[in-house]
Amino acid sequence: MRRKPPGLRTRSAALLLLLCVVGCGSAQSREMPAGPSTRRPHYQIEASIDYDLLALASSARITVPAAPDDPLRDVVFFIYANAGGLGGEDERRKNIVVDGVSLDHAVLPVALEGAVLRVRLPQAQSAPFSLKIDSHGVIPRGRAGSGGLADMMGSLTADLGAMLNGAAGASGAAGAGRSKPKNTDYGLYSYSGGMLSLGSFWYPQLAVRVKGKWVDQAPEGLGDVCYSEMSDFDVTLSAPEGVHIVAPGQAQLLPPANRRQVRRYLAGGVRDFAVLMSEDYVRDAKPFSVSGKSVTVEAYTTKTNAAQSGKAIQIAGQALQIYSRRFGPYPYDAFKVVEGPIRGGAGGMEFSGLTSVASTLFQGLEGQMNELAGSLGIAGLDKLLAAAFGPAGAGDGKGAKGQGAPPASDSADGLLKGMLGHQNEMFDSLLEMTIAHEVAHQWWAIGVGSDSVRAPFVDESLTNYTTMLYFEERYGRPVAERMMDLHLKTAYSTGRMFGGDAPANLATGAYKNNMQYAGVIYGKGALYYNALRRAVGDQNFFASLREYYEKYRGRLAGPRALMEIASARAPGAKVEALYRRWIEETHGDEDVGGGQSIGIEELLGRFLK
Template sequence: MRRILALGAAVILLAGGCSKRVAAGPVDAAPAQRSAIRLDLVLAADLSAVDGSLDLRFVNREPSPLDRVRFLLFPGLVGGRIDVTGCIVDGAAAVLDGGQRDAVREVALPRALAQGASADIALTWRATVPLMRGGGPLARTDGFASLAWCFPVALSPRTGAELPAPYADYLCTDAASWRVRVSLPAGLVLVTGGKEIGRTGEDGRTMVDLELNPARDFYLAVGAGLEEFSDGRNGAGGPAIRCFAPPGQEAAAAFAMDVAGRAIAAFSKRFGPYPYDTFTVLAGPLTALGIEFPGLTVIGERIFSLEGSMDGAPMRVMLEATVAHEVAHQWFYNLVGNDQAAEPWLDEAMAQYATRLYYLDRYGEDAADSYTDSWWSRWSRVDRALKPVGLPVSAYTAKEYGAIVYGRGPLFLEALASSMGVPAFDRSVNRYVERFRWRIARGADFLSTAEEECGCDLDALFGAWVGLSAIHGLDRP
């Protein structure tokens, strides 16, 4: 979630015809068919810059031949800069097409890649990290740096033409195997969603080796004085839960870890196993309430508290709802990918709906219904406008995005569950997650999977709520 707007006072006050459509696509791809990424990152002493190299073995998982690979150069979108200093493809010098100011650039391949074929791409670059007092996914403040997308991000061939918006998510990436080495100034705390496999120190610097497999992204942050907390599970009875937070946040950290553990247990039971041994919560400077990454969520420091309130909602409630929502993204965004700029409802509305299930499983129907009230409150911010849920981010204003995608979106899913019957809807979601595990799904895939389960025609319902794009998408390859 790029931004969860305030939930409002109505949020929980408790801690017909047969269809022949069949969703296509294999259940999963073997590790050998996934791209592999090796990152080497060297952080400047003042955290103002990152020098890096990327070695990418890019595997074409699409049925159509591929003759180029696109990269997102994110720093330039938020006041930073990234200069690519070298590009080699299959051992020969190459260039990234587009000017230095272009956010999305591409490299031509020497030969078209058939499905399953691969190309080796090596890039070197230097990125600057903007100074932002309010924080952000790529930003530095006093003694802290969030380094999301400080490297060229290989985009999935399924990425549309939508450019990132400042109030929404950005990516459509294939699942890959990650190996990352980070060189950082000694004494700083490194926080990532990856598994640490090695650590050395020399000349005032610390070198940390990590891996994460599979994952759609890799996040890291560094800070001075961060405290690490653990739930003490050590992987027994579920993943180990960690939390990194500023000093004095023991109570909020314990609460956030408890919510994360309970949400992972609930969603694992409903949607299939959580894919990693560890889950990490980081409390950091962030203008949004929270943002998701594989194996990790960043929670904004302004809501990382059990005291006070925001917009009429107790801070404890805000923290619980945000953590549960971000945990849900481990299934809807990471395990099942989607184009977050073109079809944001596929992960955001599903994460909202899953959060209701968290409240249902933990507290019961009254709490779940109270959380559902917050969706109506969101939608009411735009006078319950009948704007389709399935539009790209660019089709919404910032106000509409929160109201339609996060409010009307989960209300559509509730209406769909009511139309199909909750048991059938639950089965269709399970089938959807299993079928598109570590793949990229589209709205048309969600529709066809639901119709396959119920044996009914859902065109009218999808058309009224999501828009015709989800229906027409069935004709796309």
Template sequence: MIKVRLNKRFTAFTIVFLILALSVFAAKYQMIEKVTSVYSGVRIPTGKNINEYDINAQLDPVEKILTATQKVRYVNNSNRSFNAIYFHLYPNAFKLEQTVPFEKGEMELAYPGGFEEGNITISSVKKNNEVLTHLVIGKGETILKVNLGKLLESGEAIELEMEYTVKIPPSYGRFGYGENTISIANWYPIAAVFDHKGWNLEPYYAIGDPFYSDVANYRVSMALPPEYTLATTGNITKKENKEGNIVWTMDAKAVRDFAMITSDQFKMLEDKVDGINIFSYYFEDEYADIALDTAVDSIKIFSESFGKYPYDQFSVAAADFFIGGMEYPNLVFIDEGLYREERKDILEYVIAHEAAHQWWYGIIGNDEVNEPWLDEALTEYSTLLYYEKKYGKEVKDQIYKNMIVRYYDAYRDNEPNGNEAVYRSINKFKDSIEYQVMVYYKGAMFVEDLRNQLGDEQFFKVLKVYFDKYKFKNADTEGFIKICEQVTNKELRGNFKEWLRYNKE
């Protein structure tokens, strides 16, 4: 995610310096540099050790109520036995103003018509038609605990059936509806990650992207009135008329989440790059081509720089979304207010940033609650690489200086005693401004310093090896450090400690 409306001061600063940087150089560079990729092939993982979701849903776009049945095949890939499985129920964070994932200063932007609740209600959980007891727990009732009745041993799988309804709130965020769109993200019960820390049951925090998940296979059907168009994770494999609705069927393999956005106003442009279908969903004819071209160029540049994009499609969707941009597998939401003459440069930046997230967090996952720097710093720096490969190094350097370094310096001048730690959990940041400055900007400055120390050959080799080792898995800071040191044969832990305040040995 990238915020471009943290406050008026941030927005004005970002727009001014990004436009200045681009306007001087954009016309000068047109060709995308060619980058030779060491790892040209990326296979979608197969096998029976991956979770599977089969969801049949229907949306009432008038009442904003979604009803669904969900089958989950959960695989215990740990070395422990479980008597219960935990799922995140993110929609319940929208029940109360006290638990919604927005800061106080964002509430008027998030709810321009005033607060109304959203939620998810679990009707039943079964195994082979046998009712299982379940509890809704945690802050904001955002955790579902399913008691299995007997132990699920290491290596075993279990199939669960769930029925639930989802009430979508009038929120201009990841999950909600506005004047033009209905955003259906973080909407279904998704299995919590079990790792060396145990079950990860963090609440839906207001700062950052508080998500952490394993890749899974999805088959999702969504019934909508015929005037609605759906942009979605995965491939649309079927559309059929059924009882006055169009039933859209999607298939997605090895993705970290599943999101959709729908509108009865969507128009669409499409293109193709390296066999990948690129879609741009929009409302206005003007600047829709910028969104499409940026998506095409981003997928090409990042595939060549890090490792091939492994999926068949990538979609950019304009949305009633005040935050700026948000990434999901194969799909990104973009604030429709950016599709304007005075903001078209920001539009390009935000789309490139969210496209980079397809690699950092999408294909390679990480704990975005406790180690948010790992995907956001790499993504922010990848956005700079997009400009370097497309427009030239001079453009990249100008944006880096005027947008990254200058804003970081301005923040430090105003907060001389501020916390300089980049490596920390999102709930340890005092607000989104501090989070963005440290995680995005200082994080990107660290990556730039790392590149300067290693040189381009070793730097890009590190990113390619990192991608190759952790694709479709969850990485952590320790893993990234080990890759850096193994590839370069250098002791780099001190750099992480100095820049990030990373003190683990």
């Protein structure tokens, strides 16, 4: 997941702009296996979507791998649509309920506790077997205006709005005194802005099994909630005619039923099966040569943002080419960039072969800032934007190749102008940053799997640094250095203000708030790989990444896997000591440096004196 930048504000409209001051923070298969693999789960699902009532009904037949050396007496699934905090504040209510589970037509006892579905088997199973799971549910409606910049600030809006009205102390951390939610609702399972996103939350997803035990802890934390094995999917979806369905795999249009479209999707070797749909989607596409094969990059945007589809396609296509050269081949025949109703602090979300990107990232900064100002009851932002950016109050649209922020003086006005300019520069590169980040997840999260709940740095930190490699190869080292300053160092410095440094190897639920999580995982954790690259040299660094991808592709990697590969390739580089310092300890203040953030006390002192 690519997170939107956290930031801060004070009483004045001037500091409103600082809210955006830190870095943000799936597939078509070439072939579908002839039959279910005995080594990985196989999902055969039929689902019908009531687009008017925002409801769905599903029947899934899931083949569960089993073996004599690990006989199964129970099975655990996750229905992530029921994760605490998703689609409403009342955790007693569910978005999806299970109507029944059966094995060979025999009904089995089950327990659905939040997102965790436990199925007790009548006798131990030592060979692959299939469970039939019937369910139905609803898709929550997002609030009016969901997905705008104010909404993407998530829970921080209320805290920082209170700061503007004097309810928070000048040196207090945002969110002090307010309980942290179990999960952040990123809108991945919701309807908003004319778009319906089921993400991969809508079907029972088999839990990961490690050393004879299910990893069955309920999802909790600030980042991604999904953790899964590589699987095969055969999915048939029914929806009203006129609704554009976006999903992974080879699509086949079946005969309509009751004036409804019916489509079958086959996707092999994927970790999830995400679905998005809209009556307003516009499709654009372009082929790219990636590792000697043709990959079709598609963009699905609403009509309002269709002008940005070409840019999105070009970013994704170039990223696929760069990462395939560096790490190993991209395994699918297509990649899809899909506008989605994302909110709560996320800019994008990765799935196998596709990414969902927040609507706000396809839009300009001026309109988003004015919307944010309105949500907080602040007037006069147009004057501030004009002072910082000129009369138009918008970026130049050049993304990473922009000319940079205007210089700032030591005066309050000069500081403001400089900081607003940095915001414009950051926002101008954010769409490119987000898409390049989500494409990188096809290697780190989808290709090489890892536990994104209990060890989020394994995929997110590496993915964010991989995004810097995209900028380096496409635009040159100076631009990559600038992006590191804007999106990585600034993420850490701002996260430090609102939560402090912390080890990067913690579970998502261990961080104090979104800002600290983003600062440590997307900032400091990503910069660890820059330090590792300097320590072992480019040849060993990139060889280690290629070996890591080749060794763990289709599998699950532990937190130390890449470090151990790099250490073996460069035994004299003290790689393990570097890992301890950056990942297990707290030396970010000495090691990171840079960024575009200042302390809250200094900030308030300059603007509120």
